[in-house]
């Protein structure tokens with residue numbers, strides 16, 4: 001895994017945005033895997049700016065979001081459909097027919113999950129998956145103990161994750177218990193993965209994922225087995241890593257052709 005440590009979340013997000021934009025310019029029909037949460041907000045804001053000011057064209061891009069809460073309608077204020085619309089899709093020229101987000105209201109969850117996997121395959125697979133990380137090391141909504149080979153399916157949130165996500169809902173009781181999420185195996189099939197993490201509250205999860213053993217107790221740790229995984233963190237999220245000096249050195253020494 002490549003670890004890129006940046007002074008601030010803003011610096012980290014701008015590097016991530018540049019990287020996503022480069023892919024979209026090189027491959028106008030790129031398939032992007034997208035994440036929600038506070039972490040990718042600046043990345044989306046910057047992509048929107050590039051669309052408005054630098055003609056970054058999303059008309060041929062296909063997207064698959066990682067997850068959605070079971071029971072929430074697409075127009076529910078806390079749904080990930082709403083999040084993506086408000087922070088990204090409404091502001092770029094993406095074709096609505098190419099947007100995929102799990103359906104929290106599906107009446108047949110297993111059939112829906114199979115169809116979601118089929119749709120990813122039919123689109124040619126995900127070129128670049130953007131990820132955040134939960135304080136317990138989850139990616140998507142794959143909580144600790146998730147099978148590292150799992151596919152899109154229903155999951156039950158831990159009390160901790162429901163607490164972490166309370167802001168969008170008001171009270172913890174209102175946070176749904178169930179979600180539909182791409183599996184860890186689904187995420188691992190992406191040709192490239194970009195994990196973003198900011199803030200001291202992510203430092204333990206990042207240390208476990210990057211320098212700990214590969215284990216389902218830290219689902220993000222499986223990214224150590226991914227051939228093209230990058231982890232872009234700010235200094236506070238990096239603060240519990242043992243080898244930060246080396247990661248910085250690697251980044252500084254990059255040959256020009258390899259710079260992000």
Ligand code: GLP
Nearest residue numbers: 036037038039132133134140141
């Ligand atoms: C939720 C989402 C994840 C996200 C995580 C962290 O659990 N399902 O995709 O990475 O929250 O959220 P935040 O970026 O707000 O810290």
